[in-house]
Amino acid sequence: MEKPVHQMVVDPTLAEMGKNLNEAMKILEDGQREAEEDKDKRRYGRKDIPGPLQGSGQDMASILQLVQNLMHGDEEEDNQSYRRMQNVGEQGHMALLGHSLAAYISVLDRERLRKLTTRILSDTTLWLCRLFRYESGSAYYHEDDREGLLKVCRLVIHSRYEDYSTEGFTVLNSKQPIIYQSAACRQGLGQHLCNQLGLPLSSLCSVPCNTMFGSQHQMDVALLDRLIKDDVDSGKLPLLLIANAGTPGAGHTDKLGRLKELCAQYSMWLHVEGVNLATLALGYVTSSVMAATKCDSMTLTLGPWLGLPAVPAVTLYRHEDPALSLAAGLTSSQPVEKLRALPLWLSLQYLGHDGIVERIKHASQLSQRLLDHLKNLASIKTSVEDELNSPVVVFRFSQEGTSGASSGGSLEAPLSGEREVQDALNRWLGERLAQLVPASGVDVVELEDEGSCVRFNPLMTAAVLGTREEDVDILVDRLQEKVPLLSSTLKLRQDFQEEVYRTPTLIYIEDLSWPGLGAVRYRKYKSSSEEPDVSKREVEEENINSALLRKLKELDSDLSFSTGPEFGPEKNCIYVGIATEDLDVVELVETVGAMGREIEENSKLLENMTEVVRKGIIEAELQLQKANEEKLLEEGVLRQIPVVGSVLNWFSPVQSSVKGRTFNLAAGSLDSTEPTYSMKAQVVQGTPPSTPTSSHSKQRLPGQKMFRRSLVGLDALSETSSVCQGEELEREGLQNPAPEVSVSEAPQHPAHEAVEEAGTPGDPQQSAVGQQEPEGQEMEQEQTDTLR
Numbered sequence: 001m002e003k004p005v006h007q008m009v010v011d012p013t014l015a016e017m018g019k020n021l022n023e024a025m026k027i028l029e030d031g032q033r034e035a036e037e038d039k040d041k042r043r044y045g046r047k048d049i050p051g052p053l054q055g056s057g058q059d060m061a062s063i064l065q066l067v068q069n070l071m072h073g074d075e076e077e078d079n080q081s082y083r084r085m086q087n088v089g090e091q092g093h094m095a096l097l098g099h100s101l102a103a104y105i106s107v108l109d110r111e112r113l114r115k116l117t118t119r120i121l122s123d124t125t126l127w128l129c130r131l132f133r134y135e136s137g138s139a140y141y142h143e144d145d146r147e148g149l150l151k152v153c154r155l156v157i158h159s160r161y162e163d164y165s166t167e168g169f170t171v172l173n174s175k176q177p178i179i180y181q182s183a184a185c186r187q188g189l190g191q192h193l194c195n196q197l198g199l200p201l202s203s204l205c206s207v208p209c210n211t212m213f214g215s216q217h218q219m220d221v222a223l224l225d226r227l228i229k230d231d232v233d234s235g236k237l238p239l240l241l242i243a244n245a246g247t248p249g250a251g252h253t254d255k256l257g258r259l260k261e262l263c264a265q266y267s268m269w270l271h272v273e274g275v276n277l278a279t280l281a282l283g284y285v286t287s288s289v290m291a292a293t294k295c296d297s298m299t300l301t302l303g304p305w306l307g308l309p310a311v312p313a314v315t316l317y318r319h320e321d322p323a324l325s326l327a328a329g330l331t332s333s334q335p336v337e338k339l340r341a342l343p344l345w346l347s348l349q350y351l352g353h354d355g356i357v358e359r360i361k362h363a364s365q366l367s368q369r370l371l372d373h374l375k376n377l378a379s380i381k382t383s384v385e386d387e388l389n390s391p392v393v394v395f396r397f398s399q400e401g402t403s404g405a406s407s408g409g410s411l412e413a414p415l416s417g418e419r420e421v422q423d424a425l426n427r428w429l430g431e432r433l434a435q436l437v438p439a440s441g442v443d444v445v446e447l448e449d450e451g452s453c454v455r456f457n458p459l460m461t462a463a464v465l466g467t468r469e470e471d472v473d474i475l476v477d478r479l480q481e482k483v484p485l486l487s488s489t490l491k492l493r494q495d496f497q498e499e500v501y502r503t504p505t506l507i508y509i510e511d512l513s514w515p516g517l518g519a520v521r522y523r524k525y526k527s528s529s530e531e532p533d534v535s536k537r538e539v540e541e542e543n544i545n546s547a548l549l550r551k552l553k554e555l556d557s558d559l560s561f562s563t564g565p566e567f568g569p570e571k572n573c574i575y576v577g578i579a580t581e582d583l584d585v586v587e588l589v590e591t592v593g594a595m596g597r598e599i600e601e602n603s604k605l606l607e608n609m610t611e612v613v614r615k616g617i618i619e620a621e622l623q624l625q626k627a628n629e630e631k632l633l634e635e636g637v638l639r640q641i642p643v644v645g646s647v648l649n650w651f652s653p654v655q656s657s658v659k660g661r662t663f664n665l666a667a668g669s670l671d672s673t674e675p676t677y678s679m680k681a682q683v684v685q686g687t688p689p690s691t692p693t694s695s696h697s698k699q700r701l702p703g704q705k706m707f708r709r710s711l712v713g714l715d716a717l718s719e720t721s722s723v724c725q726g727e728e729l730e731r732e733g734l735q736n737p738a739p740e741v742s743v744s745e746a747p748q749h750p751a752h753e754a755v756e757e758a759g760t761p762g763d764p765q766q767s768a769v770g771q772q773e774p775e776g777q778e779m780e781q782e783q784t785d786t787l788r
Helices: 013-033 037-044 060-072 081-085 089-105 110-131 147-160 164-173 189-197 221-233 257-267 275-281 289-295 301-306 322-328 335-374 418-436 458-465 469-503 534-553 583-634 642-651 676-678 712-731 750-758 764-787
Strands: 138-142 179-181 204-207 237-244 270-274 297-300 313-317 381-382 392-395 443-447 451-456 507-508 519-521 574-576 660-663 671-672
Touching: 037 764, 060 289, 089 110, 089 257, 089 275, 089 335, 110 138, 110 257, 110 275, 110 313, 110 335, 110 712, 138 289, 138 335, 147 164, 147 179, 147 189, 147 237, 147 270, 147 297, 147 313, 147 322, 179 221, 204 221, 257 270, 257 289, 275 289, 275 297, 275 335, 301 313, 301 335, 301 458, 322 712, 335 381, 335 392, 335 458, 335 469, 335 642, 392 418, 418 443, 418 469, 469 507, 469 519, 507 583, 519 534, 519 583, 642 712, 712 764
Parallel strands: 179 204, 179 237, 237 270, 270 297
Antiparallel strands: 138 313, 297 313, 381 392, 392 451, 443 451, 507 519, 519 574, 660 671
């Protein structure tokens, strides 16, 4: 029976190391849960600014705090940074502890270090060979996942060229070595090998994949056979073949059985890599992947498969000559280099066989669950039909012939850029799904034949992100919500294009990479009398389109309007985003055109008004100068002298009236103020131009967004409601509008106000006249009584 941890006899140094690691990880992980108001202080604190090394040194807590700030200080700028720190867990702590232990163990005496490293290396190699069904294999542990293949290539060169150890690269001149790789291999792998081995790029041969028979992502075995024969006939030496058990893009597996037979025929080395190699640990393995166990070497990336941070990749290989392995760098006589396997040794023991198999099985089940859901979705195509047990699911939105079908139901030929448009929509779909369901780990992948696709690769992401079956269900729900939007956008693109072509003031911009309805640019109306100033016209159109985009963003609609891609080729355009099925394209285009005309006319009015005001000022200055000259002629020169003029004005006052002027902005004329003083209102001699509006505008229901077609039932309900409301208002006597009251803001002359007050019904004069009539009646009555 195992003893509790507190009762075990543990080296105090190891115990202290584990304690320090736990405390350090706790400090670093707690940084994600700090208050929002402390982020700015951490980000811009003095301790984050580079500076000289402090002479007195710092304690452990301060250093860890600095590391924490550097790790989490820019999370708002990097939205994906949280993925690297999620679900580290205890198994992740074991891997991190392995690096600390490796540094501690390296200080042991040489004999103890040799025994310990030999045990760690032999244990880890044995576990991995049994776990992944690779019998009698050796292991090489490396940080760069390409380094194992590089060392294998050196091993093969040493094996095929006997004098390579002594003669070097000169022996390669007799027979040029050729390395074959699939066209579906990861980008840059073959070039990296040639650069590191000192080989020319002519030593690299890329084998195309099948295009007519079989999978489009599997290596063409027949073509490979012909290429090898041609190279042998040319005096070249076929050296090594790189095959895939799960291509980087779509997760397909090459025909490894046939490839192994071909390599044995020409004495070639077969190296296999890919994510599907992880399924070798499961109870049931497909025959195509099982054939990888017969290859000469394979590279395993256990870190992402099992969610282990900072563990090395492993290259398993079979070779009988240890001297050549040592010469190629696959083995080392330095015990410290063997400590690379220590983090993996600790992690594998912590997880155990069942834990490792369970993680890989969980990822495969997630893929199968998603694949089952996708088969029931319309307009979604998958590319994993021939890979029943592949943990990679690649799907794509595809709706053939819909881009040429208008919303009216007419079916036309597909547009020439339909493939590019669907690629753009799939890129938008992948990005939106990654934002809405970040735990799914989906991303966008570009495939040569299919185009842009959405990839779900849980074996590389599920252990790190903690993906569950509920996340897959949520992903499917979000996908079902987005597919109708993509279908409607694809259908309405041509309607939008045709409607823009019918509008003289709008230009349709062809941008097949935009995931939306399309792009338009407002074109300024050019009159026959306008001067052809191209630069000025471009500036004006840029200002109009910028103002138009701002007004469109302010509208209450479900559409998104933007300036398009940041580094796109088209500028000064208005890009319309994803559309719903009930979008009224006619109203949308008419509204854009009407708003553009309104902005253009307002800019013209402002420009004309500026010119009119300038001319009015000049005319007013001339009239004032003329009025001063007339005043001088009328009054004489003597009256302009201060003292003499005052005496003359005392004896002989001048009867002159001040002539005011008013500037009419609407008419652009300089008028006299006499009509204003006499009529108490300014005479309007011109009316401003009417504001253009869309002829397709309609009355909307409460809460209804713009550019949406109303259903028949809702239209009938709205009409009935308006009639009932009108009858109710009429019964309440509220149908007659209130009388309008016009208020004049024109200035009034005091004399004119006095005259007006004299005619007012309530003034004193009128009251006096009204009071004299009763007194006359009394006198007449008295005279009548006297006569009687």
